[in-house]
Amino acid sequence: MLFLEHKETLTDDDAHIGPAVSGLYTQGEVTKDMKNTITKLSVMLLAATTVLTACGGNNNNNASGGNAAATEAPAGNNSATDAAKKDVSFTIGYASGDPATKKAIADTVKKFMEANPNVTIKDLSETSSAAYLDWLKTKDAVGEFPDLVEMRDTQVFADAGKIVELPADLLDLFESPPQVDGKVWNAPMQVNAPQGIIYSKKAYADAGITELPKTYDEFIAIQEKLKATGISPLVVGGKDIFHMGFWVNKFLIDDVYSKDPDWNSKRTAKTVSFADPAVVQAMTDFKELFKNYVDKGWLSTADNQTASILVSGKAAQLYSGTWMFTQIAEADPGFEFGFYAIPDRQGKVNVIGLPSPAGWSLSVDAAKDADKTAAIKDFIRFFFAPEQYSVYLASINAIPSTKEKVTYETSEQMQVALDLIADTSVTKSLAINNWWGDNLIPPQFRNWYYKLLQDMVVNDADVTEYMKKADTEYDNQVKANSL
Amino acid sequence: MATSIVNTDKSFIAAEKPGKKKKKWQSYALLFILPSFLLYTLFVIVPTAGSVYLSFTSWDGISSDIRYIGFANFVEIFQSPRVQNALKNTLVMTITLVLLENIAAIAMALMVDKVRWFRNLFRSIFYFPTLLSGIVMGFVWAMILNYNFGVFNQILTSVGLGDYIVDWLGNPKYAMLSIILSTVWKGAGYYMIIYLAGLQGIPQELNEAASIDGAGGWQQFRHITFPLLAGSMTVCMVLSMISALKIFDQIAVMTDGGPGFETETLTYIIYKVGFGELRQGFGTALAMVLFLIILIITVIQVKFLQKREVQL
Numbered sequence: 001m002l003f004l005e006h007k008e009t010l011t012d013d014d015a016h017i018g019p020a021v022s023g024l025y026t027q028g029e030v031t032k033d034m035k036n037t038i039t040k041l042s043v044m045l046l047a048a049t050t051v052l053t054a055c056g057g058n059n060n061n062n063a064s065g066g067n068a069a070a071t072e073a074p075a076g077n078n079s080a081t082d083a084a085k086k087d088v089s090f091t092i093g094y095a096s097g098d099p100a101t102k103k104a105i106a107d108t109v110k111k112f113m114e115a116n117p118n119v120t121i122k123d124l125s126e127t128s129s130a131a132y133l134d135w136l137k138t139k140d141a142v143g144e145f146p147d148l149v150e151m152r153d154t155q156v157f158a159d160a161g162k163i164v165e166l167p168a169d170l171l172d173l174f175e176s177p178p179q180v181d182g183k184v185w186n187a188p189m190q191v192n193a194p195q196g197i198i199y200s201k202k203a204y205a206d207a208g209i210t211e212l213p214k215t216y217d218e219f220i221a222i223q224e225k226l227k228a229t230g231i232s233p234l235v236v237g238g239k240d241i242f243h244m245g246f247w248v249n250k251f252l253i254d255d256v257y258s259k260d261p262d263w264n265s266k267r268t269a270k271t272v273s274f275a276d277p278a279v280v281q282a283m284t285d286f287k288e289l290f291k292n293y294v295d296k297g298w299l300s301t302a303d304n305q306t307a308s309i310l311v312s313g314k315a316a317q318l319y320s321g322t323w324m325f326t327q328i329a330e331a332d333p334g335f336e337f338g339f340y341a342i343p344d345r346q347g348k349v350n351v352i353g354l355p356s357p358a359g360w361s362l363s364v365d366a367a368k369d370a371d372k373t374a375a376i377k378d379f380i381r382f383f384f385a386p387e388q389y390s391v392y393l394a395s396i397n398a399i400p401s402t403k404e405k406v407t408y409e410t411s412e413q414m415q416v417a418l419d420l421i422a423d424t425s426v427t428k429s430l431a432i433n434n435w436w437g438d439n440l441i442p443p444q445f446r447n448w449y450y451k452l453l454q455d456m457v458v459n460d461a462d463v464t465e466y467m468k469k470a471d472t473e474y475d476n477q478v479k480a481n482s483l
Numbered sequence: 484m485a486t487s488i489v490n491t492d493k494s495f496i497a498a499e500k501p502g503k504k505k506k507k508w509q510s511y512a513l514l515f516i517l518p519s520f521l522l523y524t525l526f527v528i529v530p531t532a533g534s535v536y537l538s539f540t541s542w543d544g545i546s547s548d549i550r551y552i553g554f555a556n557f558v559e560i561f562q563s564p565r566v567q568n569a570l571k572n573t574l575v576m577t578i579t580l581v582l583l584e585n586i587a588a589i590a591m592a593l594m595v596d597k598v599r600w601f602r603n604l605f606r607s608i609f610y611f612p613t614l615l616s617g618i619v620m621g622f623v624w625a626m627i628l629n630y631n632f633g634v635f636n637q638i639l640t641s642v643g644l645g646d647y648i649v650d651w652l653g654n655p656k657y658a659m660l661s662i663i664l665s666t667v668w669k670g671a672g673y674y675m676i677i678y679l680a681g682l683q684g685i686p687q688e689l690n691e692a693a694s695i696d697g698a699g700g701w702q703q704f705r706h707i708t709f710p711l712l713a714g715s716m717t718v719c720m721v722l723s724m725i726s727a728l729k730i731f732d733q734i735a736v737m738t739d740g741g742p743g744f745e746t747e748t749l750t751y752i753i754y755k756v757g758f759g760e761l762r763q764g765f766g767t768a769l770a771m772v773l774f775l776i777i778l779i780i781t782v783i784q785v786k787f788l789q790k791r792e793v794q795l
Contacts, residue, residue, distance in 0.1 A: 131759060133759065133761075134755075134758055134759040137544060137545060137758050137759070137761065138758050140544075140545050141544060141758065156545075156761070157545070159546070160543070160545040160546040160547075161546070161547060162545060238653070238742075239653075239739070241739070295630075295631070296630060296649075296650055297629070297630025297631045297650045297653060298650075298653065299650055299652070299653025299654075299741060299742045300625070300628070300629050300630050300631075300650050300651070300652045300653040301629075301630065301631060305631070305632070309631055314631065443760075443761055444756075444759070444760030444761050444762060447759060447760065448760065451740070451741065451743050451744055452743065452744075453743075454741055454742050454743040455742065455743020455744055455745065456743070458653075458654070458655050458742045458743060458745070459655065459743070469564075476559065477760075480541055480559075480762060480765065481541075481543070
């Protein structure tokens, strides 16, 4: 994080050097030679300091690195009751781009601290324009890697020695959590839920749409009908790069992952290409959809603005996840909306729904402190306790990951999502970056690829040419990671 | 001090001898330099040396595994279309910003120098945007220019120009322009202060004499004011250039380098690859390249502007 600190230093430098030099000129107290020297010096110093310290990095953070897998978490027999007597403090970090999730977790943290007055949890989460991985990486660089962290790039951080295995005594809480390198690193916060179209029932009625689509072509026909009524058919929060993933992965799952779940590992081995017909077809559909049916302001619309655009009637549909149901209902309790998964051209339904290694993880540093670890384990148990967990799940419409049955009153839309998960004819898959093991993509590739696709749409560029760029970048990143 | 006056200092004696070069400083002067030297070494030289090393590694920024990869990062920099695009954007943005900021600053300085009423009020209004941080400014302009909720598009719609509304930050044709204009709005007030100091240093007699000789307002500006602002201009041009080369906050908040990669600059790409894409080694190599570019441009600019000062 030296870069950002450096930016602040430079701003101060500018403010000080400017008037000083100016003063020298107007007061005429120094000779011309000295003036030139001072100007030159200040210019050179500014030039030199502008860049060189930019990415100095923070090696100290890595002093505790090494092999995290080898770092033993303190034994679970350090009783929670002992820890409860001591004042303990730990930090927590999680993805807070979605307001409903942020509120749900913040509420749980607050309730835990009320129930355990000796434990202080410092919430490091910030809502920023940065992607969660960028934010987490930046926190690590400034030495503020959270003690308890919502982990999404589990393999990356496990390999880097930043997180430890989930303590063994917590494993019993969950129904077969996914493993990376044969180990469980996370307490899964929920099971992956399907994404789909959230639509305004009024807009559909106004456009004379009486039936939900059975194929992708019927879905496009619906977009035409909506467009004809003068409404923007789709709102997209493209300002937040993660939001791009909803649509990108819908098409990738339909044309690529539903047919070949090991496509990523084959791409790494260079036996398949982004320029192959299946991917080109997926991205052509993506481009055509965005060109023709997405609200013009999609690149400056943030994810958290999409609900209000939908309920205001400016747009008819939003493609997102179940967590949006609460936001939409809160934005306008009277707004009537439905939810469905978009079928592919053959009428088959493919959705996100496989388990993936993500969830709460303990940092290596936190695991070295027995009291902290005990407090964190208490928090995790509290988080997943049915009475607490059901509130969390209900507020973001998520599917429980625990062995113990957790129930909450589901809405009509959530029932559709649960039916999709239960339906064996529906193919379950994952987003491009949520695979692991041999199917793990270079961690930096996802954001780059989504940006490339934005570029492709706004420049109305040739899909195959852009997919060749994706191949080159993917190979470069694989190579860079292997060096 | 007394000891040096009684000529116990050998350098002083040596300086008295004809033909010998006079020494301008004495040995204890080093003590005064020492604190600055230590701080500068600790906070600039040492990290800089670390950066030089990291630019030859494949460090991802989080792992303790730092591997030397020779010139691979630099080879990639010169082959990457994305870096070339960022370099082009940096140069376009720098040239445009330097010109626009200085033109606006001179215009504002002349205005507040001559205005009779509310002089301090106008100075404050013009200077105020400078006080905002780039992040705050970025958020404000991002809200103003938002396609769906922004004031700017609402004004256009309300005056009957609804057909002309565009996504100012999402359309590649306008995103760069929007960043440049908002940065001029923020930065020009600062340079105005420097130009104002320069204007007030110009002897009034020169303008009076020119006026008596029949010179009009434009002729006075062209032949007296503008040449005598050369010193201020050197400072402002150099500072605005450096500021433009390191522009970051506005881009991060307003466009995140987008749409796609359309508004990425070198400083922004350094951050993105270093922190977002887990390629600290590559990002540091880019930082080294940017340092060289800034150094070369600065040397050329200072040489040119100083030559102009001497000529004038």
